[in-house]
Each structure stands twice: as C-alpha cells, then as structure tokens.
Amino acid sequence: MQNDLIRRVAAEFFGTFWLVFGGCGAAVLAATFPHTGIGFVGVAFAFGLTVLTMAYAVGHISGGHFNPAVTVGLFAAGRHDGAQVVPYIIAQVIGAIAAAAVLHVIASGQPGWVAGGFASNGYGDLSPGKYSLGAAALTEFLATFFFLFIIIGTTSKGAAAGFAGIPIGLGLTLIHLITIPVTNTSVNPARSTGPALFAGGEYISQLWLFWLVPIAGAIVAGLLARWLYEPESIAGTIVVEERRVA
Numbered sequence: 697m698q699n700d701l702i703r704r705v706a707a708e709f710f711g712t713f714w715l716v717f718g719g720c721g722a723a724v725l726a727a728t729f730p731h732t733g734i735g736f737v738g739v740a741f742a743f744g745l746t747v748l749t750m751a752y753a754v755g756h757i758s759g760g761h762f763n764p765a766v767t768v769g770l771f772a773a774g775r776h777d778g779a780q781v782v783p784y785i786i787a788q789v790i791g792a793i794a795a796a797a798v799l800h801v802i803a804s805g806q807p808g809w810v811a812g813g814f815a816s817n818g819y820g821d822l823s824p825g826k827y828s829l830g831a832a833a834l835t836e837f838l839a840t841f842f843f844l845f846i847i848i849g850t851t852s853k854g855a856a857a858g859f860a861g862i863p864i865g866l867g868l869t870l871i872h873l874i875t876i877p878v879t880n881t882s883v884n885p886a887r888s889t890g891p892a893l894f895a896g897g898e899y900i901s902q903l904w905l906f907w908l909v910p911i912a913g914a915i916v917a918g919l920l921a922r923w924l925y926e927p928e929s930i931a932g933t934i935v936v937e938e939r940r941v942a
Contacts, residue, residue, distance in 0.1 A: 701780065705787035707758035711750040712791035715762050716890050719743035720815035721799050723880075740872035743881070748865025755861060763884040764788055765910040769844040772918025775851075788886040796890030814895040817882040817906050822898055825877040832879045833909050839871045840883040840913035848921045882906040883913075 722742035727733045734742070751760040759776070761767045764785040770776040776784075796814075803809055813822065819832035827835075846867040850860040868883075875881045882888045888906035892899040 701783060704758040704780065705783050707754035708761060708784050708787040709791040709794075711754050711758070711760060711762040712788040712886055713795040714750050715743065715746040715884070716792045716795035716887055717799055718746035719887070720796065720891055721802075723815040724799060724803050736876050737873065740869050740876065740881075743872050744865040744867075744869030747868050748861050751861030751864060758784070760861070762788060762791075762886075764886055764907075765840050765884060765914040766844065766847060768911050769840075769914030769918040770848070772915045773844075773848050773921040775848065775918075775921075785886075789889055792886035792890030793893060794890075796894055799891075800894050811894060813880070813899065814891045815880065816891040816895040816899040817880045817888045818899060818902050819879060819905060822902060823878060824880055827878045829905070833905060835875050835878045836882055836906065836909040837913040839875050839881070840910040841917045843867055843871060843883050844914045844917035845921075848917065848925070852921075852925050879906075883910050885910055 719739065719742050722734060723739045726742075727735060727739050747760075747762065750762060754760060759770070761770070761776075761784060767776060767781055767784045767788070771778055771781050800811070800814070803811070803814075816822070819827060819829045823832060847860075847864055849855065850863050871883060872881045875883075885903075885907040888903060892903050
C-alpha cells in the first residue's frame with residue numbers, strides 16, 4: 697500500500713512539473729520571442745497539451761490531477777481517497793516549484809534577461825489587463841468550477857472510455873484563452889506557487905487568492921456532481937477515474 701502511494705505521488709510530481717515547465721515555459725520563453733512568438737493562443741495550447749499528454753502518460757497511475765484544486769474537488773465529489781489528499785498536494789507543489797526553478801535557470805541563461813512577473817498570476821496592477829480583485833476572483837472561481845465539471849463529467853459512468861484526457865486538455869486550453877488577460881490564468885494553486893516564489897514581492901502576497909478561490913470553485917463543482925450524476929457514477933474510488941482518464 698505504501699509503495700502504491702509513492703508511485704501515485706511520484707506521478708503527480710512529474711505531471712505537475714511538466715504542466716508548469718511546459719505551460720509557464722511557453723509563456724516565459726516563447727510567447728514573445730524575439731519580437732513575435734506564440735502569444736496568448738500558443739500559451740493556452742501549451743497548458744492544455746501538458747495536461748493532455750500527462751493524462752495519458754501517468755493518469756493510469758495517479759488519476760492525473762496535477763493540481764491541488766482538482767484533488768480537493770474530486771475528494772468533494774467522492775472520487776478520491778481522503779488519506780491521499782495531502783500527499784498529492786505536497787507532491788504537486790514540490791513539482792511546480794522544481795519546474796519553476798529549472799525554468800528560471802534556463803531563462804536566466806539569456807544575456808540581459810529580467811524575470812519580471814515570471815508567468816505568475818495576479819490581480820490589480822499585477823493582472824495582465826489590470827483587472828480588479830473582484831473580477832479576478834470571479835474569473836478564477838468560474839474557470840475552476842467548470843474545469844472540475846469537465847473532469848468529473850468526462851470520467852463518469854457513461855462517458856466515452858479512454859478519451860477523457862482530450863476534453864480535459866481542451867477545456868484547460870479554453871480556460872486559458874478566456875482568462876489569461878484577467879489573472880494570467882491559475883485554476884491551479886501549485887502552478888501559481890512555483891513561479892510566484894521566483895517573481896517574489898507582491899506576487900507572493902497575492903498567492904492567497906490563487907489558493908482560496910480555485911479550491912472553493914472545485915469544492916462547489918464536486919458537491920454539485922454528487923447531486924447531478926447518478927450515485928454509482930461518482931461513488932467510485934480513484935481507480936474508476938484512472939481508467940477513464942487513461
């Protein structure tokens with residue numbers, strides 16, 4: 697049992713590392729390189745592709761959460777073992793910080809590079825579009841709610857088996873296409889934490905929002921799933937979810 701948990705948290709570490717390195721790396725290294733780059737659309741697809749690829753790479757091991765809000769939301773939906781919530785979150789946060797550290801080393805190899813916001817999330821003056829705290833909170837709540845709604849729906853009984861990774865990855869892409877100008881898109885407390893630690897200052901002071909609001913949105917989505925879906929479709933363990941995602 698202990699060895700199984702180690703395998704699960706290792707999968708969550710690598711999956712979250714890839715999400716932050718791929719998604720934030722696209723923003724830091726490729727979005728505006730050198731004067732033209734992949735832009736918001738490219739960054740949005742980069743985040744979606746990280747989840748899509750890792751869902752199939754390790755989803756059958758851990759369920760493919762890569763996000764504390766997803767872990768908590770699935771627990772609220774009755775889809776994840778409560779004893780594994782904290783180990784999953786710890787692995788996800790460590791994976792995000794490790795990816796941000798590696799990305800920082802790579803990016804700083806360019807002469808004259810300045811970290812700036814380092815793909816961090818923010819509101820007010822730290823928002824890409826200078827959106828207010830209220831606008832940022834509402835955006836993150838709704839985006840995370842619907843992200844969990846997609847995850848739970850596509851991994852429930854009756855959904856097409858083996859294909860959940862595709863709508864989940866595309867769902868995250870769509871979320872980024874909508875919300876990058878508002879908060880630089882979090883919906884993932886671990887993803888927010890890694891870059892913020894290297895951006896420092898006010899970005900760290902605003903981290904509370906990108907933990908509290910995504911987790912709240914995920915919990916509401918998880919609880920709604922208990923009512924919306926048939927009991928047998930949401931009462932299973934993580935094994936059911938893993939079979940669906942991968």
